[in-house]
Amino acid sequence: MTTDTNQDKAIRDDIFEYASYLEFGELHFKVDNTTGLRACIAIHSLKRGPALGGCRFIEYGSTMDAVRDAMRLAKGMSYKAAICDLTLGGGKAVIMKPANMGDREAFFKVFGQFVDSLNGRYITAKDSGSSTADMDAIATETAYVTSTSKMENGLNGDPSPFTSYSVCRGIEAAVQFKLGQTGLNGIHVAIQGVGAVGYGLAKRVHELGATLTVSDINPESTQRCAQEFGAQVVEGDAIYQVDCDVFSPCALGAVLNDDTIPLLKAGIIVGAANNQLARTRHGEILRERGVLYAPDYITNAGGLIHASAQYHKSSEKTAMEQISRLYGVLLGVFDRAEQDGKPTNEVADAMAEEKL
Amino acid sequence: MTTDTNQDKAIRDDIFEYASYLEFGELHFKVDNTTGLRACIAIHSLKRGPALGGCRFIEYGSTMDAVRDAMRLAKGMSYKAAICDLTLGGGKAVIMKPANMGDREAFFKVFGQFVDSLNGRYITAKDSGSSTADMDAIATETAYVTSTSKMENGLNGDPSPFTSYSVCRGIEAAVQFKLGQTGLNGIHVAIQGVGAVGYGLAKRVHELGATLTVSDINPESTQRCAQEFGAQVVEGDAIYQVDCDVFSPCALGAVLNDDTIPLLKAGIIVGAANNQLARTRHGEILRERGVLYAPDYITNAGGLIHASAQYHKSSEKTAMEQISRLYGVLLGVFDRAEQDGKPTNEVADAMAEEKL
Numbered sequence: 246m247t248t249d250t251n252q253d254k255a256i257r258d259d260i261f262e263y264a265s266y267l268e269f270g271e272l273h274f275k276v277d278n279t280t281g282l283r284a285c286i287a288i289h290s291l292k293r294g295p296a297l298g299g300c301r302f303i304e305y306g307s308t309m310d311a312v313r314d315a316m317r318l319a320k321g322m323s324y325k326a327a328i329c330d331l332t333l334g335g336g337k338a339v340i341m342k343p344a345n346m347g348d349r350e351a352f353f354k355v356f357g358q359f360v361d362s363l364n365g366r367y368i369t370a371k372d373s374g375s376s377t378a379d380m381d382a383i384a385t386e387t388a389y390v391t392s393t394s395k396m397e398n399g400l401n402g403d404p405s406p407f408t409s410y411s412v413c414r415g416i417e418a419a420v421q422f423k424l425g426q427t428g429l430n431g432i433h434v435a436i437q438g439v440g441a442v443g444y445g446l447a448k449r450v451h452e453l454g455a456t457l458t459v460s461d462i463n464p465e466s467t468q469r470c471a472q473e474f475g476a477q478v479v480e481g482d483a484i485y486q487v488d489c490d491v492f493s494p495c496a497l498g499a500v501l502n503d504d505t506i507p508l509l510k511a512g513i514i515v516g517a518a519n520n521q522l523a524r525t526r527h528g529e530i531l532r533e534r535g536v537l538y539a540p541d542y543i544t545n546a547g548g549l550i551h552a553s554a555q556y557h558k559s560s561e562k563t564a565m566e567q568i569s570r571l572y573g574v575l576l577g578v579f580d581r582a583e584q585d586g587k588p589t590n591e592v593a594d595a596m597a598e599e600k601l
Numbered sequence: 602m603t604t605d606t607n608q609d610k611a612i613r614d615d616i617f618e619y620a621s622y623l624e625f626g627e628l629h630f631k632v633d634n635t636t637g638l639r640a641c642i643a644i645h646s647l648k649r650g651p652a653l654g655g656c657r658f659i660e661y662g663s664t665m666d667a668v669r670d671a672m673r674l675a676k677g678m679s680y681k682a683a684i685c686d687l688t689l690g691g692g693k694a695v696i697m698k699p700a701n702m703g704d705r706e707a708f709f710k711v712f713g714q715f716v717d718s719l720n721g722r723y724i725t726a727k728d729s730g731s732s733t734a735d736m737d738a739i740a741t742e743t744a745y746v747t748s749t750s751k752m753e754n755g756l757n758g759d760p761s762p763f764t765s766y767s768v769c770r771g772i773e774a775a776v777q778f779k780l781g782q783t784g785l786n787g788i789h790v791a792i793q794g795v796g797a798v799g800y801g802l803a804k805r806v807h808e809l810g811a812t813l814t815v816s817d818i819n820p821e822s823t824q825r826c827a828q829e830f831g832a833q834v835v836e837g838d839a840i841y842q843v844d845c846d847v848f849s850p851c852a853l854g855a856v857l858n859d860d861t862i863p864l865l866k867a868g869i870i871v872g873a874a875n876n877q878l879a880r881t882r883h884g885e886i887l888r889e890r891g892v893l894y895a896p897d898y899i900t901n902a903g904g905l906i907h908a909s910a911q912y913h914k915s916s917e918k919t920a921m922e923q924i925s926r927l928y929g930v931l932l933g934v935f936d937r938a939e940q941d942g943k944p945t946n947e948v949a950d951a952m953a954e955e956k957l
Contacts (some may be wrong), residue, residue: 253641260664261630261664261697262618262664265639268634269632270632271629271718274617274620274629275628276620276627278621278624308615308617308618351613359627362627364720423697573886601837
């Protein structure tokens with residue numbers, strides 16, 4: 246789901262107005278003066294199941310910035326779970342990172358008690374700024390937590406390989422739909438960002454016969470792809486102009502914008518990054534240019550499926566099978582977008598709403 | 602508890618800042634676009650037990666006005682339960698009254714589901730703007746509700762007789778402390794407001810031998826007191842200037858202010874109204890003038906004790922015994938205030954804080 250950010254100020258600055266606008270739901274706040282905890286848990290929808298969503302721990306300019314972030318992201322989680330046919334609702338937590346942090350373990354334990362008080366309506370997970378160790382601290386206070394360090398049925402706290410796989414399945418679906426080709430033999434994929442997820446993706450598509458071009462701010466990461474997969478390496482913004490079949494944004498958000506879209510030569514975009522479209526309207530711009538865009542919240546759903554599997558103590562095999570089925574979900578979105586002459590991001594949102 | 606309202610705007614306008622300032626606690630928000638419900642439940646403290654507090658259903662100028670009201674009142678409930686030695690925490694709910702109300706029963710049912718989702722951390726009750734019928738609608742969705750129409754062990758939803766009794770016990774304690782007299786024989790009590798609570802108080806003190814002066818905006822209410830108890834009747838602000846032993850505000854809040862205090866001839870103030878002191882500092886002004894003020898949140902605690910008894914299915918007898926013990930609570934406050942040379946309202950707050 247993409248949300249444009251130019252809503253009326255009166256709506257943006259009022260909790261009830263903004264919640265109503267996003268069709269909430271519930272919001273829960275906890276303040277603890279002893280540890281300095283200031284946390285907000287946003288639960289957008291519980292219709293499909295408990296709300297599993299990450300816990301952001303970053304600095305915010307204001308309380309309303311933090312609350313809006315929680316609400317916007319929670320709604321995104323509802324859509325993601327719905328379109329991917331997961332039995333999960335949509336929720337997200339934000340914790341305002343204090344200027345001076347005291348005992349971090351005690352801090353996250355109090356957050357764990359807060360999560361526990363909601364009796365499983367919300368299940369927390371690692372997100373920007375929070376760590377596996379934080380999840381372990383939370384787990385001393387509540388069972389409603391995932392992405393801990395504890396191994397369960399071969400699943401550990403690292404979702405990267407699962408996200409890599411969901412992006413790979415997205416590329417396979419898009420290549421099938423757009424080029425009529427089964428498998429990735431001879432397909433040229435340009436990956437922006439080859440950290441944990443991008444590297445795993447490079448490995449997978451290489452094994453399926455694709456050729457690679459990669460970029461990353463870290464030269465060691467690109468070097469490894471060159472050595473192991475024979476990838477071409479380009480610097481910085483050159484990745485947008487690579488003459489390839491698939492462009493795969495696996496680093497930053499908002500990389501599909503007015504500046505970059507005219508540069509792209511790829512006919513397919515499938516990546517792991519969150520919020521790839523700078524604005525909702527960029528989905529329409531891509532459609533007009535004949536570029537097939539796979540909505541990011543479907544293609545990177547491997548991470549959520551991993552967290553859900555860890556929480557439900559199901560196996561890696563089950564999680565991987567669930568991720569594999571995203572192929573069919575995406576074909577459904579592509580089909581309907583073509584039939585209705587609409588951008589894929591809007592079609593995905595509409596299909597998610599039908600399931601909510 | 603009295604809270605001055607001139608806090609820094611930056612604190613007042615920020616949920617986390619204001620909550621931290623009031624030493625919260627938790628806040629929960631629910632939005633339901635179908636019924637139009639916009640509700641906030643503030644839980645200040647759970648240390649002594651579940652947070653029992655009323656549900657206000659009134660129009661607010663803004664969301665933050667409503668949220669601040671909930672937080673301020675919830676903190677007051679914490680103090681009230683603590684000073685009265687009740688095994689309750691402190692909480693309050695506010696619902697923003699919509700301009701156009703649809704199906705009221707459905708509206709309060711959704712609120713009931715919201716209350717239920719907190720699993721008994723908060724127990725709701727009737728308050729300004731909400732009715733017994735609303736509580737009955739809530740009760741179809743949750744067990745965490747009191748002041749319903751259902752009779753339990755002779756206790757029904759009307760707390761007035763219990764509040765009358767707690768005020769009466771307050772007058773007895775103050776007369777004992779200040780005048781050294783046991784019982785109210787010959788004591789002159791001036792009651793401002795003889796609605797349900799004030800009338801019940803008039804009846805009680807009359808039976809104990811007191812003489813009465815009463816005022817009310819409703820002439821039928823004063824007439825009844827004149828006929829049944831031989832009460833003198835005065836109009837409007839004349840009640841402040843009655844040459845009596847006890848002034849008992851049982852109508853409006855903030856009646857002890859810079860304008861009224863110089864008019865008072867009574868040496869004792871004990872009433873049922875909430876927030877009788879316009880500002881915290883008016884407690885000190887009364888002390889300097891030698892007036893014994895019984896903190897309102899103790900003297901009107903009969904209502905809370907009634908709600909708690911109804912919720913816990915205990916008997917009227919048990920509730921009345923508990924109310925009777927407020928006599929000792931007040932003597933403790935009066936003693937310490939005299940020893941420390943401090944106003945009774947500040948001493949009561951300090952004693953409540955020691956129990957929180």
